[in-house]
Amino acid sequence: MDFSESGNQKINIENSTIALYIKREDLLHPYISGNKFRKLKYNLVQAKKENKNTLLTFGGAFSNHILAVAAAGNSNGFKTIGIIRGEELVDKVNDNPTLKRAQDFGMDFEFVTRESYREKESLNFKERIKQKFGDVYIIPEGGTNNLAVKGCEEILTSKDEKFDYICCAVGTGGTISGIINCSKSSQQVLGFPSLKGDFLREDIRRFVTKSNWELITAYHFEGYGKVSEELIKFINEFYQKYTIPLDPIYTGKMVFGVFDLINKNYFADNSKILMIHTGGLQGVAGMNKFLKQKNQLEINSND
Structure with missing residues (x-):
C-alpha cells in the first residue's frame, strides 16, 4: 500500500x-482508513510471503475492518472473504452501505449465526474454514495481532x-x-x-x-x-x-x-x-x- x-x-x-x-x-x-491501514500493512506483507492469494476475516454488518480488508485485497491482488455475524443479513447486502461497498471491492461473504460466530476462535471452527475455503490467510476480527x-x-x-x-x-x-x-x-x-x-x-x-x-x-x-x-x-x-x-x-x-x-x-x-x-x-x-x-x-x- x-x-x-x-x-x-x-x-x-x-x-x-x-x-x-x-x-x-x-x-x-x-x-483503508486510519488504524485499519496500519493494522493491515504488515499482514499484507506476511500474506504475500506465505504465497497466500486469499484473505479471510470476520466482522459485523457495519465493520470498518471488513470494508478495509475488502479494499486492501482489491488493491493488492488478493481475493477476500468475510465471515459476517448474523445470517439474517444474507438478503440485505444492498441495504447495507458497508457490506455493499465491500462486495463492490470483490469480497465474498459467509453469513453465520451469532452462536456460530462466537466460536470463531475454536479449532473446530478454523478447521471448517480450512475445509471450505482452503489455504487462506486469516486476519482476526478487528485486525489485531502482533x-x-x-x-x-x-x-x-x-x-x-x-x-x-x-x-x-x-x-x-x-x-x-x-x-x-x-x-x-x-x-x-x-x-x-x-x-x-x-x-x-x-x-x-x-x-x-x-x-x-x-x-x-x-x-x-x-x-x-x-x-x-x-x-x-x-x-x-x-x-x-x-x-x-x-x-x-x-x-x-x-x-x-x-x-x-x-x-x-x-x-x-x-x-x-x-x-x-x-x-x-x-x-x-x-x-x-x-x-x-x-x-x-x-x-x-x-x-
Whole structure:
C-alpha cells in the first residue's frame, strides 16, 4: 500500500492553556482508513510471503475492518472473504452501505449465526474454514495481532515527542498497544474504550510491557455501537467548528471524552495533548440510516 503521512491539526480551545491537536489518520486512505491501514500493512506483507492469494476475516454488518480488508485485497491482488455475524443479513447486502461497498471491492461473504460466530476462535471452527475455503490467510476480527501492533507502532513520529498525552479510541486493543510501544516514558497514553467492561486491559497487556497508559472507561455511551443525542450534537458541533468529521463509534466518543476531561480540569495547565483520529468514517452512512429510521438527529459528515 502507498503511504502518505497524515498531519497533526491544531484544535483551538477558547480560554484554555491546553495545547490540543488531532492526528488525521483518517486521511491516509478513503477506505483503508486510519488504524485499519496500519493494522493491515504488515499482514499484507506476511500474506504475500506465505504465497497466500486469499484473505479471510470476520466482522459485523457495519465493520470498518471488513470494508478495509475488502479494499486492501482489491488493491493488492488478493481475493477476500468475510465471515459476517448474523445470517439474517444474507438478503440485505444492498441495504447495507458497508457490506455493499465491500462486495463492490470483490469480497465474498459467509453469513453465520451469532452462536456460530462466537466460536470463531475454536479449532473446530478454523478447521471448517480450512475445509471450505482452503489455504487462506486469516486476519482476526478487528485486525489485531502482533503484525497489526507492529503497524500501529508507526502512528507516532519523532515530531510527536513533544506531547504530554496521547489519546485514542479503543476497540480490540491493537491500536493503543502499538501507540504505547512507541510512546516515550514521559508521555501518558489514554485509551477510551467503545465497549463496556475491563477485559481490554488484559488484552492490551499481551502486547505491551510499558505502564504509562490508562483506560478511561466513562465514555462508551452504554456500549459498542450505542450513541446518544448528546454525542451526535457534539460530533456535529465539532464538525461545524473545525471541519473535521468524527465517527460515532470510536473517535467521536474519544474526542467527547477529552473535551469533557479538559472541562473538568483533568489535565494540568499548559498540557500538550494529541488525539489520534483512527478513521471509521465509512460507518457514518449506516449509522445515519439507523438514526433516520428512528427519527433521531443525524450526523453531519463529508462522507
